[in-house]
Amino acid sequence: MFVENGGSPNYMEIELQIKMNPSLYLRDPEQSELGKNIIKHSIQLIHDNGFEAFTFKKLAESIGTTEAGVYRYFENKHKLLVYIISWYWCWIQFQLSYQTNNIEDPAIKLKKVITLLSTNVEDDITTGHVDEFQLHQILIAEGSKAYLTNHVGKDNNQQFFQPYKDLCNTIGEIILECNPKYKYPHSLASTIIEMAHLQNFFMNHLPTLTDFSKSKDEKEIIKYLEELVFNTIRI
Amino acid sequence: MFVENGGSPNYMEIELQIKMNPSLYLRDPEQSELGKNIIKHSIQLIHDNGFEAFTFKKLAESIGTTEAGVYRYFENKHKLLVYIISWYWCWIQFQLSYQTNNIEDPAIKLKKVITLLSTNVEDDITTGHVDEFQLHQILIAEGSKAYLTNHVGKDNNQQFFQPYKDLCNTIGEIILECNPKYKYPHSLASTIIEMAHLQNFFMNHLPTLTDFSKSKDEKEIIKYLEELVFNTIRI
DNA sequence: TTTCAAATAATAGTATTACTATCTTAAATA
DNA sequence: TATTTAAGATAGTAATACTATTATTTGAAA
Numbered sequence: 306m307f308v309e310n311g312g313s314p315n316y317m318e319i320e321l322q323i324k325m326n327p328s329l330y331l332r333d334p335e336q337s338e339l340g341k342n343i344i345k346h347s348i349q350l351i352h353d354n355g356f357e358a359f360t361f362k363k364l365a366e367s368i369g370t371t372e373a374g375v376y377r378y379f380e381n382k383h384k385l386l387v388y389i390i391s392w393y394w395c396w397i398q399f400q401l402s403y404q405t406n407n408i409e410d411p412a413i414k415l416k417k418v419i420t421l422l423s424t425n426v427e428d429d430i431t432t433g434h435v436d437e438f439q440l441h442q443i444l445i446a447e448g449s450k451a452y453l454t455n456h457v458g459k460d461n462n463q464q465f466f467q468p469y470k471d472l473c474n475t476i477g478e479i480i481l482e483c484n485p486k487y488k489y490p491h492s493l494a495s496t497i498i499e500m501a502h503l504q505n506f507f508m509n510h511l512p513t514l515t516d517f518s519k520s521k522d523e524k525e526i527i528k529y530l531e532e533l534v535f536n537t538i539r540i
Numbered sequence: 541m542f543v544e545n546g547g548s549p550n551y552m553e554i555e556l557q558i559k560m561n562p563s564l565y566l567r568d569p570e571q572s573e574l575g576k577n578i579i580k581h582s583i584q585l586i587h588d589n590g591f592e593a594f595t596f597k598k599l600a601e602s603i604g605t606t607e608a609g610v611y612r613y614f615e616n617k618h619k620l621l622v623y624i625i626s627w628y629w630c631w632i633q634f635q636l637s638y639q640t641n642n643i644e645d646p647a648i649k650l651k652k653v654i655t656l657l658s659t660n661v662e663d664d665i666t667t668g669h670v671d672e673f674q675l676h677q678i679l680i681a682e683g684s685k686a687y688l689t690n691h692v693g694k695d696n697n698q699q700f701f702q703p704y705k706d707l708c709n710t711i712g713e714i715i716l717e718c719n720p721k722y723k724y725p726h727s728l729a730s731t732i733i734e735m736a737h738l739q740n741f742f743m744n745h746l747p748t749l750t751d752f753s754k755s756k757d758e759k760e761i762i763k764y765l766e767e768l769v770f771n772t773i774r775i
Numbered sequence: 776t777t778t779c780a781a782a783t784a785a786t787a788g789t790a791t792t793a794c795t796a797t798c799t800t801a802a803a804t805a
Numbered sequence: 806t807a808t809t810t811a812a813g814a815t816a817g818t819a820a821t822a823c824t825a826t827t828a829t830t831t832g833a834a835a
Contacts (some may be wrong), residue, residue, distance in 0.1 A: 324785085331669065332782085337782080337783095339783075342575065348703065353602045354690060355689060355690030356691060357689065357690070360820085360821065360822080361821090361822075361823085362820085362821075362822090370784075371782080371783090371784065371785065371786085372822090372823085373783090373784080373785085373786090373823095373824085373825090374782095374783065374784070376822090376823075376824085377782080377783080380823095381822075381823080382822085402663060413607045446688055446690075448736075449684055449688065452680065452741075452745070452746060453681055453684065453741070454590060454592065455589060455590030455592070455593065455681075457745045457746070458745060461745065461746060465748060468746050469749075470746070470749065473748070473749050474748070488751065488764075488767075489750075489751045489767070490751065491748065491749055491750055491751050492739055492742075492749075492750045492751050492752070492764050493768075494749075495738070495739070495749040495750065496731075496735055496739075496768070498751045499734070499735075499738060500613070500731055500734075500735075502733075503684075503730070503734060504727055504730070506687075506688070507727075507730060510687070510692045510693060510696065511687060511692070511696060511701060511705070511706050513708070513709070513726065514704075514705065514708050514726055514727075514729075514730040515724075515726055515730065516723065516724045516725065516726050516727050517727070529723075529724045529727050532723075532724070532769065532772055533728075533731070533772045536771040536772045536774065537767055537771040537772060539771065567811085572811080572812095574811085574812075595791085595792065595793080596793075596794085597791085597793090599790075604814065605812080605813075606795085606812090606814065606815085607793090608794095608795085608796090608812090608814085608815090609811095609812065609813070611793090611794075611795085612811080612812080615794095616793075616794080617793085721799090760833080
């Protein structure tokens with residue numbers, strides 16, 4: 306991942322560009338207008354109707370191109386989903402390093418992590434064609450479908466889940482900074498990530514599975530997770 | 541849910557029969573040989589190839605009936621998935637009340653819950669056409685697909701997730717017995733349920749997301765969850 | 776300036792999926 | 806015996822998930 310001037314006509318703007326695993330695409334969607342439109346409209350459509358109802362035909366219609374045009378960029382809709390989800394984890398990783406930069410106290414860093422993962426972000430204007438708000442919603446409802454497949458092993462061998470794993474490692478290291486003797490830093494990291502999303506989904510769709518149904522407030526999820534995490538690592 | 545003599549020719553046997561939400565099916569699969577075969581072979585096929593690869597045509601071929609025959613029992617494959625998942629949660633609820641019967645100490649009850657959810661059960665012979673071992677594997681890999689849809693609200697209105705919610709409430713009550721002042725009993729219950737499955741999936745398929753990759757032993761997951769749970773409720 | 780390669784657009788076609796409909800036969804029940 | 810009911814057999818449709826072909830446009834190297 307790197308930050309660069311993306312060749313925008315407004316010379317002083319900085320554009321955040323994320324380098325993705327090339328096995329995920331046939332043609333790099335960042336390198337053309339059609340490609341960027343594929344990403345933009347995919348996010349819109351998956352957000353609006355869910356991944357099951359999402360087809361390349363509808364996507365093509367929404368962009369104003371043909372099905373074959375989309376297939377030149379992505380082999381199938383699963384790889385496209387993994388692409389945008391990976392993109393999101395890279396973006397979160399960048400946000401995390403940005404937001405925890407210069408913070409010494411690992412407990413404060415860990416709180417930042419929990420807040421970052423639980424908060425419905427606002428759209429980041431430095432990434433023109435990606436709506437991070439919608440992307441966060443997609444992660445909540447569709448994130449686990451990236452790996453809950455019978456080809457998870459193959460996908461994993463092709464490093465499709467590297468950004469997720471990297472993030473999990475980063476969080477695991479912060480946990481170990483808090484308590485170097487804690488025995489389950491990776492499992493706790495993946496628990497934080499998944500529960501930040503799942504408790505949000507439950508809060509909004511199956512409220513009796515949570516204790517936040519009255520307020521429907523993300524801040525409650527943050528409090529729950531903070532208690533869970535800091536009590537188990539004993540701070 | 542009730543236990544009854546299922547009309548077996550071996551008169552002294554007890555058969556566990558679980559009453560399911562009738563909105564899930566068109567014809568009750570428990571009431572015919574074909575119906576029982578649909579359940580049995582669905583579990584086998586979804587276990588072997590995953591839910592995405594599962595079709596009513598393949599199911600019909602595997603049973604030796606026709607596609608139309610299956611459609612007489614279930615409207616679509618999603619409802620069939622929700623059916624077998626609901627069945628599993630009812631069965632777990634029964635196991636839970638059976639195993640915690642006569643136990644006074646709520647902390648021991650809660651440990652039983654964690655172990656029950658994390659352990660790969662053996663096939664229960666009192667449920668002839670259901671293989672609980674395979675069903676547990678299905679829950680791990682496909683369980684969240686029951687509710688991660690864009691029609692979760694409608695499904696919820698039809699009470700499709702009642703057995704899951706009931707289990708969550710039961711576990712929440714045990715948590716409150718341990719600590720009546722704990723503020724998040726339902727969220728902690730759903731966290732235990734989901735993480736018992738997800739950490740198992742990660743352990744076997746994306747091991748760097750956990751700390752159990754060396755042993756690949758369920759007992760490690762149980763230890764992790766026990767620490768997480770009992771530290772957060774402060775026992 | 777030409778040329779050549781790459782991207783795109785337009786169109787067509789296939790196998791599979793997710794159903795619906797109908798008609799006949801077999802078995803259970805009244 | 807008559808009648809409902811389930812099951813079996815067969816057919817058909819719309820949508821999905823692709824693949825293939827050809828023609829057109831564009832942009833960079835020779």
